[in-house]
Amino acid sequence: MYPPPMAKSLELPVIDLSSSNSNSISIANSIRKACTEYGFFYLINHGVEEQLLQNVFVESRKFFSLPLEEKMKLSRKEDVGFSPIYAENLDPSTTSKGDLKETFHIGPLEGYGSHVNQWPSIERLPSWRFVMEEYYQKVLSVGKRLSSLIAMALNLEDDFFEKVGALDKPYGFLRLLHYPGKMEATEEVVYGASAHSDYGMITLLATDSVPGLQVCREKVKQPQIWEDVKHVKGAFIINLGDMMERWTNCLFRSTLHRVMPTGKERYSMAFFLDPNPDCMVECLKSCCNDSSPPRFPPIRSGDYLRARINAAYYSL
Ligand SMILES: O=C(O)CCC(=O)C(=O)O
Numbered sequence: 001m002y003p004p005p006m007a008k009s010l011e012l013p014v015i016d017l018s019s020s021n022s023n024s025i026s027i028a029n030s031i032r033k034a035c036t037e038y039g040f041f042y043l044i045n046h047g048v049e050e051q052l053l054q055n056v057f058v059e060s061r062k063f064f065s066l067p068l069e070e071k072m073k074l075s076r077k078e079d080v081g082f083s084p085i086y087a088e089n090l091d092p093s094t095t096s097k098g099d100l101k102e103t104f105h106i107g108p109l110e111g112y113g114s115h116v117n118q119w120p121s122i123e124r125l126p127s128w129r130f131v132m133e134e135y136y137q138k139v140l141s142v143g144k145r146l147s148s149l150i151a152m153a154l155n156l157e158d159d160f161f162e163k164v165g166a167l168d169k170p171y172g173f174l175r176l177l178h179y180p181g182k183m184e185a186t187e188e189v190v191y192g193a194s195a196h197s198d199y200g201m202i203t204l205l206a207t208d209s210v211p212g213l214q215v216c217r218e219k220v221k222q223p224q225i226w227e228d229v230k231h232v233k234g235a236f237i238i239n240l241g242d243m244m245e246r247w248t249n250c251l252f253r254s255t256l257h258r259v260m261p262t263g264k265e266r267y268s269m270a271f272f273l274d275p276n277p278d279c280m281v282e283c284l285k286s287c288c289n290d291s292s293p294p295r296f297p298p299i300r301s302g303d304y305l306r307a308r309i310n311a312a313y314y315s316l
């Protein structure tokens, strides 16, 4: 069963990094507005070349086109590698059969933590690792630059997230996603990615031009209103994760989003910039007072992420 027709589309704010060195205060102010009102924005002139983005899409498509048995040889271990369709359900409050997507995860390149990145063989996909590592490094540096601007947007020093032990050792995961075009004939609504908020700090998402991404700005309000997020060529779609919401006591939003299946094949790649797992995330002093106490207790970032990941995967 196909879901209802596409929803009204949302005009998200656009943050332009081209003048961030000379004009960082005004950019930080625009980011503050975007993060309080939407938790989502477009990032343009971020410095990752269009050609590199295209190369990553090409390599991603090559990987997902391999036979399933071959992809399964790289199946997910210690959070990195391949997960087939239906392996993950991003909305564990539902009992769906899982999301209609397949993914490949690449963790920190220096390999701290227990994971060892898995790579397709050089004979099969000669430039794959090289392209992914180049993209990983570049998107990580955009994420770090953005984290300084977000710190400034909160009236903190620009290296706040390094000093607090979040980005001294950033925990970045690159996730390639492939949503197959065809759906099985089923009575159940199957989502490409079911409704969720992201778990960490900042997500930098690159999409192809196929629609499907939607956001729900008011997560507790019923009925939920979902709005389409359009693809903008060359732009990253940025959204904040739960760690940022907890630091800011919900001043900055970790917005609910999902991907609807449209019957068309879709590719995207999300880069999750997460805090060092040992970082304790607790409400910033400037975000609480007697009349607005912290809504969440302090939590070790790694514990929170582990609980969310474990709840979302069927095949642990
Ligand atoms: O594919 C997309 O556009 C979004 C993916 C996503 O939300 C996620 O992987 O967390």
Ligand SMILES: [Fe+2]
Residues within 6 Å of the ligand: 196, 197, 198, 257
């Ligand atoms: Fe997400």
